[in-house]
Amino acid sequence: MRESTDFLVIGSGIAGLSFALHAARHGEVVVVTKRAAGDSATSWAQGGVAAVLGPEDSFSKHADDTRVAGAGLCHDIVVDLCVREAPEAVRWLAGVGASFSTNSNGDLDLGREGGHSERRVVHAGDITGREIQRALLEAVRASPNIRMLEWHMGVDLITMSSFGGPDICVGAYVLDEERGVVDTILARTTVLATGGAGKVYLYTSNPDVATGDGVAMAFRAGAEVANMEFFQFHPTVFYEPKAKSFLLSEALRGEGATLRLPDGQAFMARHHALGDLAPRDVVARAIDFEMKRSGSEFVLLDITHKAADFVRSRFPNIHAECKSYGVDITSEPIPVVPAAHYLCGGVTSDLHGRSTLPGLWVLGETACTGLHGANRLASNSLLEGLVMARRAADKLGGLIEGLRGTPLPEVPEWQTGSAVPSDEAVVVTHNWDELRRLMWNSVGLVRTDARLRRAARRVALLEQEIREYYWKHLVTRDLLELRNIATVAELVISSAASRRESRGLHYTIDHPDTLAEFASDTVVKRGVLPHLRERRGAAA
Numbered sequence: 001m002r003e004s005t006d007f008l009v010i011g012s013g014i015a016g017l018s019f020a021l022h023a024a025r026h027g028e029v030v031v032v033t034k035r036a037a038g039d040s041a042t043s044w045a046q047g048g049v050a051a052v053l054g055p056e057d058s059f060s061k062h063a064d065d066t067r068v069a070g071a072g073l074c075h076d077i078v079v080d081l082c083v084r085e086a087p088e089a090v091r092w093l094a095g096v097g098a099s100f101s102t103n104s105n106g107d108l109d110l111g112r113e114g115g116h117s118e119r120r121v122v123h124a125g126d127i128t129g130r131e132i133q134r135a136l137l138e139a140v141r142a143s144p145n146i147r148m149l150e151w152h153m154g155v156d157l158i159t160m161s162s163f164g165g166p167d168i169c170v171g172a173y174v175l176d177e178e179r180g181v182v183d184t185i186l187a188r189t190t191v192l193a194t195g196g197a198g199k200v201y202l203y204t205s206n207p208d209v210a211t212g213d214g215v216a217m218a219f220r221a222g223a224e225v226a227n228m229e230f231f232q233f234h235p236t237v238f239y240e241p242k243a244k245s246f247l248l249s250e251a252l253r254g255e256g257a258t259l260r261l262p263d264g265q266a267f268m269a270r271h272h273a274l275g276d277l278a279p280r281d282v283v284a285r286a287i288d289f290e291m292k293r294s295g296s297e298f299v300l301l302d303i304t305h306k307a308a309d310f311v312r313s314r315f316p317n318i319h320a321e322c323k324s325y326g327v328d329i330t331s332e333p334i335p336v337v338p339a340a341h342y343l344c345g346g347v348t349s350d351l352h353g354r355s356t357l358p359g360l361w362v363l364g365e366t367a368c369t370g371l372h373g374a375n376r377l378a379s380n381s382l383l384e385g386l387v388m389a390r391r392a393a394d395k396l397g398g399l400i401e402g403l404r405g406t407p408l409p410e411v412p413e414w415q416t417g418s419a420v421p422s423d424e425a426v427v428v429t430h431n432w433d434e435l436r437r438l439m440w441n442s443v444g445l446v447r448t449d450a451r452l453r454r455a456a457r458r459v460a461l462l463e464q465e466i467r468e469y470y471w472k473h474l475v476t477r478d479l480l481e482l483r484n485i486a487t488v489a490e491l492v493i494s495s496a497a498s499r500r501e502s503r504g505l506h507y508t509i510d511h512p513d514t515l516a517e518f519a520s521d522t523v524v525k526r527g528v529l530p531h532l533r534e535r536r537g538a539a540a
Ligand SMILES: Cc1cc2nc3c(=O)[nH]c(=O)nc-3n(C[C@H](O)[C@H](O)[C@H](O)COP(=O)(O)OP(=O)(O)OC[C@H]3O[C@@H](n4cnc5c(N)ncnc54)[C@H](O)[C@@H]3O)c2cc1C
Pocket: 010, 011, 012, 013, 014, 015, 016, 032, 033, 034, 035, 037, 038, 039, 040, 041, 042, 043, 044, 045, 046, 047, 048, 049, 050, 128, 129, 152, 153, 154, 155, 193, 194, 195, 196, 205, 206, 207, 209, 210, 211, 213, 214, 247, 341, 342, 363, 364, 365, 366, 378, 379, 380, 381, 382, 383, 385
């Protein structure tokens, strides 16, 4: 099947849905999303959205906190515009129908999180993301200009040479899972909003959809990708093998929870002046260090000194979830471990979400705007998705009429080398497992040159195996995700290897100092990783 639209949005989290709502004022929007529409990291966000709304707060304090976390790599202009546009973005969300927690005066209740010098986190209890996703989805479903295609997965971007000039993006090939076929969707503008890539690591706080598809697709199509070595590990994910990726919000520590060793000893004061409120990379590495030092499989997060009623009403979801696994957080500490949480790098974008590939725009966690630098300040990512979605739609609103003047091109239908269903799905499962374990063990919180070299060799082999398998078999979601994860792994490793210093989230034992000569973004373009230069059918 082949269809066309003004705006093709790939992904239905905060970035994709916000963009769709703004863009629907200017033209037709098709949103494709690879599972159910509510399946996103956005739905899982607990803490909230950072915005200067309190009387003691100021834009300069929010900007300074963002820059301190970003360890010298934040782009000032992006920090300033995101911070200044944050209050309006929150008001827009409330206008769309998101209901946030208020205090006894009826004002927004502002939470405090690690790295923030003021209370500025707008939240809906501890299910902020679920509330935002609900409100956005309801608005999207009510909009006559937006069509949502669930269980439709972006496979590859379609690029065309523009009269001998650079390639332009004119849409995407999209796998319709129900029909098992790959459709062609042409678009005047294609927007990647596919979220993060936590699934590249064995342990992650992210939902299953976070397989870095947007970064991999954009990279294959020739867009520039940056800062992939800066992967944020959330310090506190519930340590319970049966609980899948359940995160214990930093707001717990913001409200006074203390990290302790299993013997009850508090340890964060040994690692940072801010103690339990230190930036999350410091906390995650401290936990990793203390676990390795003590041989413990977890540490404890303790909020039992707070009144039980307060804990239950401030963290109803966390309380209920832990209780369902037998831990009553009002009376006993919670076992926790660090896990891969947030991708600070991604597809390079300008101040309006434009990538370096003409026709391709990129938003949310998939993008690298320069806001986060080498480390993200908590609750700045929902904010970034909101602000950049509006900026992109406003810019495109002024361009779309002109774009309609050029007819969309004829493009070939999707083809794989050979469309044979595989009877060896186990190959996919094994490679998934091996790749994620390798990334966890060798490219995790603490890196070394030798570990990165070993990881690069292993991933190159796996990538080749996956590529050969890919071109010989019918595409499935699992196979496509594996292919994307392999690309993301290569990008993380090569970026980490090229940064011969420690900065923000990238910490390497071999180069422990932060060096002025590395105070710039790590930019990767297609061609830098030669074995990734694939042509459709080449390996068949
Ligand atoms: C547990 C948890 C708690 C968090 N808490 C906070 C918080 O309190 N505050 C904060 O600011 N940030 C928080 N974050 C981070 C924040 O939630 C994410 O960065 C943000 O929601 C990303 O939004 P997004 O729209 O870019 O992506 P997502 O919300 O992840 O949405 C991506 C969408 O793209 C779809 N998709 C992916 N690949 C494809 C494909 N190939 N084809 C079609 N569709 C595709 C997915 O199915 C999904 O619909 C948290 C993250 C997690 C995991």
